[in-house]
């Protein structure tokens with residue numbers, strides 16, 4: 049009696065292990081195949097990508113808040129855990145319903161294939177890796193469960209040795225397949241990185257206006273005027289950072305009202321006159337006081353020059369298209385008003401960031417930058433296609449997900465120092481300092497108030513143009529001990545004072561004022 053029961057448990061355990069091993073095989077085979085298709089076609093990335101595409105904005109915002117830059121790692125780990133649980137279930141099921149279990153493994157391949165097929169930017173071959181994984185995974189399950197399957201109601205001693213051999217072969221073969229796939233993918237990515245490292249960017253035809261000496265107040269904890277590339281915020285939907293091969297990359301400009309459709313290679317762009325500008329980029333998902341804003345020196349081709357060459361006119365001069373839709377290699381779509389792209393501001397197709405080719409995270413080889421607009425309506429990374437169309441006929445990625453069609457950046461200010469709950473000494477002066485931004489309008493004034501008292505004028509740092517943030521500082525000598533709330537507000541160059549009305553990031557950017565509570569002892 050005891051012997052039979054423990055044998056039954058052992059059998060169930062091995063069946064569960066078979067389920068796990070066949071799921072692992074399916075993933076490894078798919079990974080191997082994806083190395084020859086494209087990495088994003090691998091099932092985990094495809095399914096993860098579809099989850100991201102289908103996540104409601106509120107949940108996405110929560111995930112970004114809760115997990116920050118780890119959100120994608122958390123997502124993938126979650127998918128793996130769910131997959132492992134289902135695989136164990138399928139394995140246990142396979143003792144009695146072997147065929148159904150095999151169909152189950154294959155169905156997961158189909159699900160991956162479906163996700164890969166429906167991802168924007170997918171090619172016709174994208175479903176193949178998942179399908180191959182499904183077929184081989186199902187076959188692995190068949191082979192693994194042969195020695196342990198219950199053929200009749202009668203308990204039979206199962207063949208432990210045969211199972212162990214099968215399990216060893218399956219585990220070994222899928223490890224080899226998975227690792228080979230990884231090596232091939234890594235090789236391709238390394239070759240693209242080597243190309244990027246070897247690039248020397250041409251000198252700009254129009255250099256950036258020199259930064260005024262007083263651009264950086266150099267106060268500890270205060271964000272530096274220029275954000276180093278490694279510290280620059282990153283917001284995108286890509287589960288792995290795309291590495292686009294610049295040697296075969298091309299960009300097309302076409303669509304409504306385009307008299308001469310144009311195609312450019314990377315070299316074509318490098319040969320054109322380049323402009324260099326300091327511009328602050330901001331994300332619409334930035335909460336009041338949040339980190340999703342940064343300033344860089346961008347090098348690129350003036351977007352207006354390319355559009356004029358293509359014969360595009362702004363709507364105000366009779367142009368037929370009012371929306372310019374940027375598409376990336378990873379299927380992102382971003383819609384920008386044509387009127388804004390042609391109104392004389394320094395909108396550009398950027399190839400350089402702070403003196404180096406665009407980092408992969410920030411859109412190598414080419415991205416768009418439009419001063420004054422939030423990133424999701426202007427700053428397409430890994431850009432490959434610009435289509436002229438109308439707002440009435442096409443909604444871009446985030447617009448389909450409840451965000452506004454048009455989104456100029458709202459006036460904001462942030463206290464960088466002191467940090468929340470800092471302990472200050474009564475009678476000792478401290479700099480209250482931060483940044484303020486109102487891109488393309490410019491920051492006229494920044495004021496600070498303590499405990500709802502009078503607004504005190506902060507000293508402003510210099511700026512090279514209206515398109516960057518502006519540092520500010522106000523020196524405070526706390527007197528009363530206890531807890532104090534420091535609040536900041538900016539005024540843009542139109543004279544409009546930053547509102548204190550709190551609204552969330554959806555649909556077109558947060559408003560309200562940043563404040564910090566400190567303790568004086």
Ligand SMILES: Nc1nc2c(c(=O)[nH]1)N[C@H]1C(S)=C(S)[C@@H](COP(=O)(O)O)O[C@H]1N2
Pocket residue numbers: 280281282283284285286329330331332376377378380409410411422423424427428429430
């Ligand atoms: N291809 C692609 N481009 C994109 C995005 C994206 O998800 N995919 N996100 C946009 C958003 S919402 C912002 S705020 C900026 C962020 O640029 P950064 O990551 O270089 O800071 O990129 C924009 N360009």
Ligand SMILES: [Mo]
Pocket residue numbers: 283330331332333422423424
């Ligand atoms: Mo954004």
